[in-house]
Amino acid sequence: MTRSPATCRPADVPDGETVVPVHAVRPEGLDAIRAGLTEVQSAFAEANGFAAEPGQIVMLPGETGKVAGVLLGCGPADADHDREIRMGHLASRLTGGHYRLASAPSDWTDRLAAIGWGLGTYRFTRYLKETPDVPVLVLDGDLDARAVRDAVEATALGRDLINTPAGDMGPEALHAAAQDLADAHGATLSAVIGTELLDRNYPMIHAVGRAAHEDPRLVELEWGDPDHPRLAVVGKGITFDTGGVNMKGASGARLMKKDMGGAAHALALSAMIMAARLPIRLHCLLAIAENAVSANAYRPGDILPSRAGLSVEIDNTDAEGRLVLGDALAKATESDPVLMIDFATLTGAARVALGPQLPPFFTNRPHLHDPVSRHCLGERDPVWPMPLWQPYHSMLRSPIADMKNSGGSFAGAVTAALFLEKFADDRPWMHFDVYGWNPTVRPGHPKGADIYAVRGLFAWLASGGLNTPMEQPDTR
Numbered sequence: 166m167t168r169s170p171a172t173c174r175p176a177d178v179p180d181g182e183t184v185v186p187v188h189a190v191r192p193e194g195l196d197a198i199r200a201g202l203t204e205v206q207s208a209f210a211e212a213n214g215f216a217a218e219p220g221q222i223v224m225l226p227g228e229t230g231k232v233a234g235v236l237l238g239c240g241p242a243d244a245d246h247d248r249e250i251r252m253g254h255l256a257s258r259l260t261g262g263h264y265r266l267a268s269a270p271s272d273w274t275d276r277l278a279a280i281g282w283g284l285g286t287y288r289f290t291r292y293l294k295e296t297p298d299v300p301v302l303v304l305d306g307d308l309d310a311r312a313v314r315d316a317v318e319a320t321a322l323g324r325d326l327i328n329t330p331a332g333d334m335g336p337e338a339l340h341a342a343a344q345d346l347a348d349a350h351g352a353t354l355s356a357v358i359g360t361e362l363l364d365r366n367y368p369m370i371h372a373v374g375r376a377a378h379e380d381p382r383l384v385e386l387e388w389g390d391p392d393h394p395r396l397a398v399v400g401k402g403i404t405f406d407t408g409g410v411n412m413k414g415a416s417g418a419r420l421m422k423k424d425m426g427g428a429a430h431a432l433a434l435s436a437m438i439m440a441a442r443l444p445i446r447l448h449c450l451l452a453i454a455e456n457a458v459s460a461n462a463y464r465p466g467d468i469l470p471s472r473a474g475l476s477v478e479i480d481n482t483d484a485e486g487r488l489v490l491g492d493a494l495a496k497a498t499e500s501d502p503v504l505m506i507d508f509a510t511l512t513g514a515a516r517v518a519l520g521p522q523l524p525p526f527f528t529n530r531p532h533l534h535d536p537v538s539r540h541c542l543g544e545r546d547p548v549w550p551m552p553l554w555q556p557y558h559s560m561l562r563s564p565i566a567d568m569k570n571s572g573g574s575f576a577g578a579v580t581a582a583l584f585l586e587k588f589a590d591d592r593p594w595m596h597f598d599v600y601g602w603n604p605t606v607r608p609g610h611p612k613g614a615d616i617y618a619v620r621g622l623f624a625w626l627a628s629g630g631l632n633t634p635m636e637q638p639d640t641r
């Protein structure tokens with residue numbers, strides 16, 4: 166979907182169009198801002214009770230009564246987690262017009278403020294007859310407008326894919342979206358589809374997806390200079406999760422169009438890497454299937470072979486994501502990547518643990534917890550480290566197979582990650598259990614589909630993250 170950009174250069178402002186100054190203010194900076202306003206504006210702000218509380222917005226009148234400025238309250242610095250992303254709150258309230266950030270709290274960077282703005286302008290318009298105008302933020306000359314736009318567009322791409330209902334975002338449509346992205350960046354796309362999955366040894370992807378109307382598939386995108394360090398980015402692409410024979414109830418199924426959220430995240434991160442032409446050899450793998458119910462559906466108690474050679478007893482057909490990812494991760498290891506990163510809407514338990522805002526992540530190289538967390542927080546895109554607690558592997562024990570696919574009710578996000586770890590073959594690997602959805606509107610995060618951790622990971626990769634020694638001693 167093409168959408169109009171939320172930011173532009175001064176030279177792109179149409180002649181005669183006014184650019185409205187925005188003042189993002191903390192209570193401690195309020196007096197200084199008001200001193201710079203006209204007497205009428207200052208009185209107007211006071212009369213409207215503007216105290217720079219988080220989320221307060223006052224449109225200031227000019228002499229003709231038209232809007233001549235905007236005050237955006239940000240609250241005190243020590244209580245502010247949204248920071249620059251708060252600009253998205255303002256952007257989401259405006260339709261059209263041109264704005265510039267005239268003053269901001271001293272702890273803000275202009276780049277993140279512009280990204281926050283762009284994230285807040287997002288709307289899912291595919292099924293709407295009328296689409297509202299996007300307000301445009303005019304960027305200072307020295308700001309990297311490309312970087313801002315790439316981050317905003319990658320997030321919008323991921324959100325669009327997740328928001329699109331399963332009826333229009335089945336395996337074929339998700340495959341086509343990956344093809345579009347590959348075409349846009351000169352990447353190579355290949356796919357293994359349907360029964361070919363059996364011939365080419367992806368038995369778990371096939372088993373999960375074989376009952377659906379559209380064929381399951383492994384889609385692979387390759388991009389970049391083969392001499393650069395190789396990064397595998399893997400995504401869970403369950404285009405709808407009914408739960409299979411262990412079927413979900415009404416409330417459990419309601420949002421399961423988002424179960425391809427991991428693939429959307431993988432494509433968003435790939436988009437940013439390719440747009441910035443990072444010195445990385447990118448291998449993006451999407452494990453795509455619809456977890457449907459039919460006469461040929463896989464069953465509880467079935468024992469599946471897997472690409473990695475482990476046999477898996479199906480304890481629960483609703484623990485399908487780890488199966489398709491297991492085969493995709495095994496494939497990723499075969500190209501000898503420096504690092505593998507996977508994204509998946511893998512467990513409800515991750516949400517019970519950390520809620521919808523904070524994706525837990527796991528890695529078999531725990532010395533990466535700290536640099537990755539720091540970069541994500543720095544981009545206002547927080548994640549939280551979780552343990553691959555090895556003793557819990559016993560919960561996945563099967564008496565008749567190498568493993569079973571569900572570990573019961575304790576530590577569900579941990580046992581799911583431990584399951585995946587078996588397919589990473591001890592190579593450097595990170596796993597993000599994302600929710601892919603924002604249940605209530607927050608600054609820069611409209612209600613509905615959302616992308617997490619991607620901007621933060623991109624920042625870590627752009628800073629040379631793949632050059633980190635990956636073989637630190639494991640101190641768990």
Ligand code: BES
Pocket residue numbers: 406408424481483484485486510511512513514516570571572573577600
């Ligand atoms: N796609 C779901 C996980 C999910 C559910 C993510 C709700 C976000 C919100 C996944 O396939 C699933 O059903 N997981 C089960 C695993 C269980 C059967 C071991 C879960 O989390 O309940």
Ligand code: MN
Pocket residue numbers: 406408482483484485486
């Ligand atoms: Mn499931």
Ligand code: ZN
Pocket residue numbers: 403406424483485486510511
């Ligand atoms: Zn699922």
